[in-house]
Amino acid sequence: MRRPLINTNTNQKINVSMSSSKTSANTVELTSVALDKRLRQKRSKEYINGVAKLDAGGVNCSHNDIEELKQTIQNEFPDLSPAQYLIGIISKCYLGAPYVVHTLDLNLDIVKHYEKGESLPASMDRGQSLALHPRYAFIEVYNDSLRAVSENGDVAVIKG
Amino acid sequence: MSSEQSISSANLTYIENSLNSLENNVNFVSNQVDVVNSEVVDIRNNLNHLIQEFQDYVKKDLLEKSLQLAETRIVKVRQELETNYGHYGEVRRRVTGILQAVDAGLVKKETIENSTEEHMLAAPRYWLAPCLISLSAWLNDNKELADKAMLEALRRDSEKTSLFFALVTRRGARYKASSEWLDKYFGLQNPESLEREIVILIDGFTNGIFGPSARMNCGRQIESWIAELSQKAGFVEEQNAQWKIALESKLEKLNDQSYPYLKEHSKTWPRLESSLEGAKIHGIIADYFTDILGREVTPAKNIAYAVDGLLDTLVSKFDDEELPLRNDERLLSLIIQENGDNGSAKNLFSNEKTLKERVSFTQLLTNFAMHPEVSNASIVTQKFSLAWSKEWIKHAHDDLTAENRASIPIDIDLEINEWTGQTQDGSNEKELVSSLESYMEHKKQHAISQVKLKTSHWAALVGGVLFAFNSFNTPFLLLFAAACGLYFYLGKQGLQKRKDQVTEDFKALSENSKQKLLASLAETVDWRKEYAREDENASLVTELLDSIKPEQYSFSSHDSARAVVN
Numbered sequence: 001m002r003r004p005l006i007n008t009n010t011n012q013k014i015n016v017s018m019s020s021s022k023t024s025a026n027t028v029e030l031t032s033v034a035l036d037k038r039l040r041q042k043r044s045k046e047y048i049n050g051v052a053k054l055d056a057g058g059v060n061c062s063h064n065d066i067e068e069l070k071q072t073i074q075n076e077f078p079d080l081s082p083a084q085y086l087i088g089i090i091s092k093c094y095l096g097a098p099y100v101v102h103t104l105d106l107n108l109d110i111v112k113h114y115e116k117g118e119s120l121p122a123s124m125d126r127g128q129s130l131a132l133h134p135r136y137a138f139i140e141v142y143n144d145s146l147r148a149v150s151e152n153g154d155v156a157v158i159k160g
Numbered sequence: 161m162s163s164e165q166s167i168s169s170a171n172l173t174y175i176e177n178s179l180n181s182l183e184n185n186v187n188f189v190s191n192q193v194d195v196v197n198s199e200v201v202d203i204r205n206n207l208n209h210l211i212q213e214f215q216d217y218v219k220k221d222l223l224e225k226s227l228q229l230a231e232t233r234i235v236k237v238r239q240e241l242e243t244n245y246g247h248y249g250e251v252r253r254r255v256t257g258i259l260q261a262v263d264a265g266l267v268k269k270e271t272i273e274n275s276t277e278e279h280m281l282a283a284p285r286y287w288l289a290p291c292l293i294s295l296s297a298w299l300n301d302n303k304e305l306a307d308k309a310m311l312e313a314l315r316r317d318s319e320k321t322s323l324f325f326a327l328v329t330r331r332g333a334r335y336k337a338s339s340e341w342l343d344k345y346f347g348l349q350n351p352e353s354l355e356r357e358i359v360i361l362i363d364g365f366t367n368g369i370f371g372p373s374a375r376m377n378c379g380r381q382i383e384s385w386i387a388e389l390s391q392k393a394g395f396v397e398e399q400n401a402q403w404k405i406a407l408e409s410k411l412e413k414l415n416d417q418s419y420p421y422l423k424e425h426s427k428t429w430p431r432l433e434s435s436l437e438g439a440k441i442h443g444i445i446a447d448y449f450t451d452i453l454g455r456e457v458t459p460a461k462n463i464a465y466a467v468d469g470l471l472d473t474l475v476s477k478f479d480d481e482e483l484p485l486r487n488d489e490r491l492l493s494l495i496i497q498e499n500g501d502n503g504s505a506k507n508l509f510s511n512e513k514t515l516k517e518r519v520s521f522t523q524l525l526t527n528f529a530m531h532p533e534v535s536n537a538s539i540v541t542q543k544f545s546l547a548w549s550k551e552w553i554k555h556a557h558d559d560l561t562a563e564n565r566a567s568i569p570i571d572i573d574l575e576i577n578e579w580t581g582q583t584q585d586g587s588n589e590k591e592l593v594s595s596l597e598s599y600m601e602h603k604k605q606h607a608i609s610q611v612k613l614k615t616s617h618w619a620a621l622v623g624g625v626l627f628a629f630n631s632f633n634t635p636f637l638l639l640f641a642a643a644c645g646l647y648f649y650l651g652k653q654g655l656q657k658r659k660d661q662v663t664e665d666f667k668a669l670s671e672n673s674k675q676k677l678l679a680s681l682a683e684t685v686d687w688r689k690e691y692a693r694e695d696e697n698a699s700l701v702t703e704l705l706d707s708i709k710p711e712q713y714s715f716s717s718h719d720s721a722r723a724v725v726n
Contacts, residue, residue, distance in 0.1 A: 037396055156558035156559050158559065
C-alpha cells in the first residue's frame, strides 16, 4: 500500500503519562500455590552466607547480629508479608562440642545453641535430624512445613 | 486384804503352735502359688510365640494363594481378550499387509477390495474397517468411495482416523495431506485430557517420521500445550506431586535377611527398614535414568518401516472397548510382580494412571518416562519426556530425599531378654555391655534368693527333733528321727546344687545376651554405613538431571531437508 503523504502526524498526541501505580502492585499477597512456588525458588548466595554467620557470633549473639540477620531475610523475600516469613531457622552448630545445633527463633528474636540430647522447642523439633544432615546448609521452619536449603541454594519442601 | 488371786497364766502354747502351723501352711501355699505363677508366665510366652508363628504362616499362605489366583486369572483375561477382540486382530494385520503388498505391487486390486469389504462386514462398529475400505478405494482411484468411507470412519472415531491417515499419507510421501491431517488431529485435542494414543504422535515426532514442516508444527503445538497448562495456578506443584508418586513407585522392599539381629531385637526396626528402602531409591532411579538416557537409538530402516511400526501400535493397543480387560490384565500383572500383595499392587495401579482414558499432557509425559511398556512409548520418546520434565523431576526428587532424611531414627532401641538399651551408632558398646551385665547379675541374684529350702525340709527338721526327744521313751522313734534328719540334710545339699544350677544358667544367658548385643551393635554400624552410602546416590540423580539438555535429544531424521529455522 502506498505511504500516505497528507495527515502523517496524526499520532503525535499520545498520552504518555501512564499512572505510576507500580509501587503498590508488589504488596498484593501471594497465596497458597503461588506462595509455595515463590518459596521454592533458589536462595541467593548472600542469604545463605548471612545465615551461616549465626555461628560467627559465638555462644551469645548480640542484638545487632540478630537485626542484621532479620534484614537479610527481609532482603531475600521482599515480596512476602511478614506473616508469611519463616518462623525459625535450624542449622548444625560449628562451635564444636558440646553444641550440636542452633536455632534462630524469629518470633522471640533469640539465637540459642543446643547441646547433644537437649530437646528443641516443639515448633522446631521435627527439623532436628534433618538439620544435622551434611547435605543441607540449614532448615527454614514454617508454620505448616519445613524447607531444607542446600549449599547451592536448592530448596526441598516437606509438608507438615 | 490381799486376796491372792492367782491368775493362772493361760496356756497359750496350743494357740501358738496352731498359729505357727498355720503360718507354715500359708507359706507353703504361697510357694506353690509362686511356682504356678512362673509356670503360667512360661506358658504365656510359649503361647505368644505360637500365635506369632501362626499369624506369620497365615500371612504367607494368603500371599501365596493370592499370587496363584492372580496367575490363573491373568491367563483367563488374556484368553478373553483374544476371543472377544481377536477378530480385530485380523483387521489390524490387513493394514500393514495391504500397504506392504501395494509397495511390492504383488497383489491384485480386486483382492484388496474384496478383503476390505469382507472385514467391514466382519467387524461392526470398528473404526478401522471403513479406513481400510477408504485405503483400498484410494489405491483403486475410486475417489467417491474413498471419501464416503473416510467420512464413515471419521464418524466412528475421528481422532484415531485422523492420526491413521496422517501416518498413511506420510508413508506415501503426501506431505501436504499429512500436515493437514495432523492439524485436524491437533484441533481435536485438549491438553488437559488427551487420549492415550497420542503417544503415537509423540513417537512419530521424536523419531523424525513427520516431514520438516509437520515436525515444526508438532514442536510448536507441544510447546503451546505446555505453556497453556503452565498458566494454571498450582501447575508446578501438581507436577512435583505427580513425579513424587511416580518416583516412589520404584521403591523396592528390603531383603528379609539383611539385618536379622536388629529385626529381632529392636523396636525401631520398622523405621530403620523404611528409611533404608527410601534411600535405596536414589540408586535405583539413577540407574533407571542413566539407562534411558544412555541407550542407543537405532533408526528404522526406512520411513515405511517406521510408519508401519507406528500403525501397528496405533491399531492394536488403544481400543476403548478393550480397556476394562486391559485394566484387569495390568492389575493382575502388578499383583504377580508384588508376589501376591494385593494392597500394594492396587496402590501402584491407581498411582500409575497409565490406563485411564484421558489424562493431561504432563501426566502423559510422566507415564512415558516411568512406565514405557504400559504406555507404549519408544525409547526416544522416553528421553524426550525426561528432558521436558527435568525441572519437576528435580523438585520431586529433592522433596523425596528431604523427607527420607528427616525420618532417619536417631536413637535405636534395643531389647534383649528383657534388658533394654539405646544406641545411636553403635559406639557406646562398653556402656551397653556393662549395663547388660549388671542387669543380668541383678536378675541372677534375685533368682538365687528364690532358691530356698522347701517347707517340707523344715517340717522334716522339726519332726526329726521331736522324734529325737521322744525316742528317749521309744527308741523305735529314733529311726524316724534319723530318716527326718537325713531328709533335711539331703535337702540342704540339693539347695547348693540348685543354686549352682541357677548360676550356670545365668552365666549362659548372660553370655548369649552379650553376643546378641554385640551382633546388634555391629549391625547398627553396618546399617549406618549402608544408609550413608545409599544416601550419597541422591546427588548422583541431581547431577544427572542437571546434565540433561533438551536440545541434546534430537532425533533421527528420515528426511533429506534440514530444518534451518527452529
